[in-house]
Amino acid sequence: MFLILGAILAAYALLAPLTSLDAAQSANVPLLADRLWFRIATIIAMFIVMATAWNIIGGITGYAAFGNVAFFGIGAYTTGMLIAKAKWPFLVALPFAPLVSAGFAALVGLPLLRLRGHYFAVASLGVGVAVGELVQNIDYGGQPLFGGASGLFLPIYAIDNRGLFFFYLMVAAATIAIAVTWWVLRSRFGYGLIAIRENEEAAAVLGVNTTVYKVAAFALSAALTGLAGGIFSQWNVFINQDNTFPIDYNVQMILMALLGGTGTVFGPAVGAVLLQLLIQFLGGSLPISFDIPFVSADARPILAQVILGLLLVGVVIFVPRGVIDFFGGRSRLSLSYLRRSLRETSL
Amino acid sequence: MADFVQLVILGLLAGGVYVAVGVGFGLVWGVLNIVNLAHGALVIIGSYITWQLFTTLHLDPFLTLPVDAVALFVLGYALQRGVINRIIRAPLLFTFLLTFGLNLVAINVLLFIFGSDFRSVTPAYSGQGLEFGSVVIPYVPLISLGVAILLSAALAFILNRTRIGLAINAIAADRDAAQLVGIDLRHAYAVTFGLGAACAGVAGGLIAMSQAITPTAGEPYTLQAFVVVILGGLGRVSATVVGGLAFGLVEVFAQSIPGSGSVFANAIAFGLMVLVLVTRPQGLLGRLR
Numbered sequence: 114m115f116l117i118l119g120a121i122l123a124a125y126a127l128l129a130p131l132t133s134l135d136a137a138q139s140a141n142v143p144l145l146a147d148r149l150w151f152r153i154a155t156i157i158a159m160f161i162v163m164a165t166a167w168n169i170i171g172g173i174t175g176y177a178a179f180g181n182v183a184f185f186g187i188g189a190y191t192t193g194m195l196i197a198k199a200k201w202p203f204l205v206a207l208p209f210a211p212l213v214s215a216g217f218a219a220l221v222g223l224p225l226l227r228l229r230g231h232y233f234a235v236a237s238l239g240v241g242v243a244v245g246e247l248v249q250n251i252d253y254g255g256q257p258l259f260g261g262a263s264g265l266f267l268p269i270y271a272i273d274n275r276g277l278f279f280f281y282l283m284v285a286a287a288t289i290a291i292a293v294t295w296w297v298l299r300s301r302f303g304y305g306l307i308a309i310r311e312n313e314e315a316a317a318v319l320g321v322n323t324t325v326y327k328v329a330a331f332a333l334s335a336a337l338t339g340l341a342g343g344i345f346s347q348w349n350v351f352i353n354q355d356n357t358f359p360i361d362y363n364v365q366m367i368l369m370a371l372l373g374g375t376g377t378v379f380g381p382a383v384g385a386v387l388l389q390l391l392i393q394f395l396g397g398s399l400p401i402s403f404d405i406p407f408v409s410a411d412a413r414p415i416l417a418q419v420i421l422g423l424l425l426v427g428v429v430i431f432v433p434r435g436v437i438d439f440f441g442g443r444s445r446l447s448l449s450y451l452r453r454s455l456r457e458t459s460l
Numbered sequence: 461m462a463d464f465v466q467l468v469i470l471g472l473l474a475g476g477v478y479v480a481v482g483v484g485f486g487l488v489w490g491v492l493n494i495v496n497l498a499h500g501a502l503v504i505i506g507s508y509i510t511w512q513l514f515t516t517l518h519l520d521p522f523l524t525l526p527v528d529a530v531a532l533f534v535l536g537y538a539l540q541r542g543v544i545n546r547i548i549r550a551p552l553l554f555t556f557l558l559t560f561g562l563n564l565v566a567i568n569v570l571l572f573i574f575g576s577d578f579r580s581v582t583p584a585y586s587g588q589g590l591e592f593g594s595v596v597i598p599y600v601p602l603i604s605l606g607v608a609i610l611l612s613a614a615l616a617f618i619l620n621r622t623r624i625g626l627a628i629n630a631i632a633a634d635r636d637a638a639q640l641v642g643i644d645l646r647h648a649y650a651v652t653f654g655l656g657a658a659c660a661g662v663a664g665g666l667i668a669m670s671q672a673i674t675p676t677a678g679e680p681y682t683l684q685a686f687v688v689v690i691l692g693g694l695g696r697v698s699a700t701v702v703g704g705l706a707f708g709l710v711e712v713f714a715q716s717i718p719g720s721g722s723v724f725a726n727a728i729a730f731g732l733m734v735l736v737l738v739t740r741p742q743g744l745l746g747r748l749r
Contacts, residue, residue, distance in 0.1 A: 235683070236730070242727075243731070416568075422564030423561065426558055455546060458549045
């Protein structure tokens with residue numbers, strides 16, 4: 114039921130704007146008539162890409178990567194540099210974002226993926242932080258190489274209906290990410306990754322080349338994340354350390370995957386939609402909004418963060434398998450479900 | 461030569477804060493197997509307690525440290541007993557996310573209460589120091605280093621000489637066996653986390669004296685605590701002390717590199733950590749567990 118409803122909504126969202134923005138506006142179609150909604154829909158699609166991509170290394174392979182935002186930033190800066198400094202056209206520069214991200218992931222993945230558990234998680238977090246710092250501060254001949262602290266400005270991409278174009282581009286990237294996950298889960302490669310997640314030694318004994326598999330999964334995840342970054346750079350026109358290497362994204366993409374359901378095809382996408390709508394709502398960017406008692410407008414972003422934190426705690430404790438568990442009749446949300454989740458991991 | 465001596469001294473003094481930040485983090489990690497991403501938030505709560513007592517009651521900041529320790533112990537005990545114990549048997553990603561969630565809540569509650577202004581604690585003797593020719597030893601970091609060493613010694617004493625400390629050690633060695641011999645796991649876990657939080661509180665008090673604080677100022681310390689523990693080796697207080705001092709030295713020397721060494725602080729810290737992890741995973745002094 115949910116799936117059918119979702120499919121209809123998605124089809125509507127995709128097809129309605131085809132009749133041009135003016136038509137959508139005059140027909141007073143909600144959701145898509147507004148520029149703001151376009152922006153939010155594009156951001157949601159961007160997070161679908163990132164959460165789905167994280168799922169490949171974090172959910173399917175079981176390596177808790179905490180620094181995937183590095184690949185988003187590298188993708189954004191690759192495309193950004195090629196357009197702003199080398200004057201390449203956008204569509205030629207875009208493919209280099211996933212390529213460079215994947216190359217970087219393979220390079221750092223070789224030493225990092227030898228680490229396990231906490232060590233890998235924090236080392237990858239460190240890579241995320243360090244890359245952002247390096248990009249902002251590296252000088253070459255006295256000039257900041259990547260635009261430095263003042264960031265990098267890109268020329269505006271000249272095309273009619275730019276908002277619509279980037280929305281479709283981001284949706285295409287999300288589709289690719291989901292399709293890749295679908296393929297991975299049905300391939301020999303995917304079975305190898307799952308074997309690594311469940312028991313790495315056993316997988317190695319069974320003949321899975323764990324190093325190659327892990328690095329490939331990391332690079333694949335990085336490529337998809339980098340693609341989102343590449344699209345973002347031209348869409349947003351301005352990139353700097355704050356908007357391409359935010360540590361928050363690391364946690365948001367993981368929370369999305371977890372909220373939806375890790376290791377599944379559609380779970381991270383579902384989680385991305387739910388969580389991003391919530392974040393936008395709490396941040397006060399949605400047209401539908403209401404006053405929260407006792408909280409001034411200035412304090413809203415703070416409250417949003419508090420709620421996000423509490424949500425994180427709640428999801429981890431009560432719905433560890435994600436909301437996708439409730440689809441297709443596998444489980445029902447009930448008090449006994451929550452109690453069982455609590456007992457499963459409790460001391 | 462005098463410059464070199466000065467750098468070594470400054471490095472060791474800077475290490476004091478890292479020792480204090482690292483011991484609590486290492487205890488929680490080693491015993492509970494939790495990488496506590498809320499450690500930095502606990503640290504900064506300690507800083508704000510010190511700041512509050514210093515500005516309203518005009519207490520000497522060093523005298524506020526016991527208050528930090530007690531307050532944070534209570535908070536840590538409650539957090540572990542009420543929340544973290546609920547997911548202690550879940551995969552590590554879950555403990556990671558849970559503690560990150562707690563971090564987010566704590567920082568934003570602080571933002572709500574204190575705002576994002578920078579605050580600082582400046583007792584009358586801050587900025588002064590002992591002078592030996594051209595070498596200067598500032599008082600505040602010197603006393604801080606002493607406090608950090610004392611804190612580590614106290615923690616080591618609790619762990620090795622008291623009943624609850626032995627229970628904690630038993631849990632670290634084998635949780636199931638510890639439960640079999642009648643150790644109350646929920647209580648012992650909560651005490652462990654409480655002790656870790658108390659150390660964080662003291663560290664926070666020291667940090668309030670050495671830099672301006674703001675609710676987000678604790679975040680780098682979570683990462684640095686991790687590096688310090690890796691550097692020394694997991695599982696012993698003494699190893700963390702060495703790790704902290706070594707980290708202070710590395711930081712000060714890295715910043716003294718001509719050019720812009722200071723803006724790469726994180727990159728240097730993590731480069732060092734990855735290097736240690738890949739070449740000597742048990743740390744400088746650690747044993748493999």
